[in-house]
Amino acid sequence: MDISVVIPNYNGEALLNKNLPKVIEEMSGYKEGKTEIIVVDDFSQDKSVEVLKNFKQRNPNFNFAVNRSNKGFSSTVDRGAAMAKGEVLLLLNTDVRPEEGFLQPLLENFKDEKIFAVGCMDKSIENGKTILRGRGLGQWQRGFLVHRRGEVDKKNTLWVSGGSGAFRKEIWDKLGGLNELYNPFYWEDIDLSYRALKSGYKVVFEPKSVVIHEHEKGAIKSKYTDNQVKRIAYRNQLLFVWENATDFSLRLSHFVWLFYHLARAALSLDINFFAGFFNALILLPKVIKSLSISQKYFILSDKEVVIPCKL
Secondary structure (H helix, E strand, C coil), rough: CCCCEEECCCHHHHHHHHHHHHHHHHHHCCCCCCEEEEEECCCCCCCHHHHHHHHHHHHHHEEEECCCCCCHHHHHHHHHHHHHCCCCCEEECCEEECCCHHHHHHHHHHHHHCCEEEEEHHHHHHEEEEEEECCEEEECCEEEEEEEEEECCECCCCCCCCEEEEEEEHHHHHHHCHHHHHHCCCHHHHHHHHHHHCCCCEEEEEEEEEEECHHCCCCHHCCCCCCHHHHHHHHHHHHHHHHCCCCCHHHHHHHHHHHHHHHHHHHCCHHHHHHHHHHHHCCCHHHHHEEEEEEEECCCCCHHHHHHHHH
């Protein structure tokens, strides 16, 4: 099985120097197929491109591309995926480094042809503490999908992270990869996993495949204010519902509850929610076009997808 590692980068000069050698080391030990590492730079303003040129000179299976403008996470990853030749896409953020032996348990899951994606165990470094992440749960509440961290003692998951997960490229291409409506970040990996589940494929969590994830050193915190992040998160939470909810009861519930959320935002002067809502409305024509493509693959209802992940 051939593996393509795809890494999006924005101003990650230091992280590339720190974590890429470990990625290269782990991939060099894989003997059951060909491997390649692809980094797509999202118009960095630091010396990331110089770093990537140096890595390319020293590593024959290393390649990179540079966006001519800042596109966002989905577009950057999709560009790398389009360049990839492997049967499995291994997505890693620049602030992620794999532990020794993480690859084999991950790939074992792909013996099941219905497996689309497999998530890694994230040893997430947050405020000086290590939190085990990688398994996600969710349920529909008050018109929205509310997601949360799941305990890492089971393999079922509602989504696989785009920052530390493996994806079967054949299905990735069929589903269209990450939806670029979610640029610059957030909800794009939940959206893709959810579309795959509703299309009859499987996503699982693999606790034996461990990575170190230093979230606080990522690009989001360095480029965006807290208010900007909230507006983008609100917008994409709305886009997710409009893109994916097909059960009539869920659609009705969403629009009923939406009036409640708008009224509550007005009373609390939550400008970020209103900004997110209007930014989502602007994208509505593109949402309609997008859902007409994605929903043709759906064979399961929202209820069938979400209820098993409450376990």
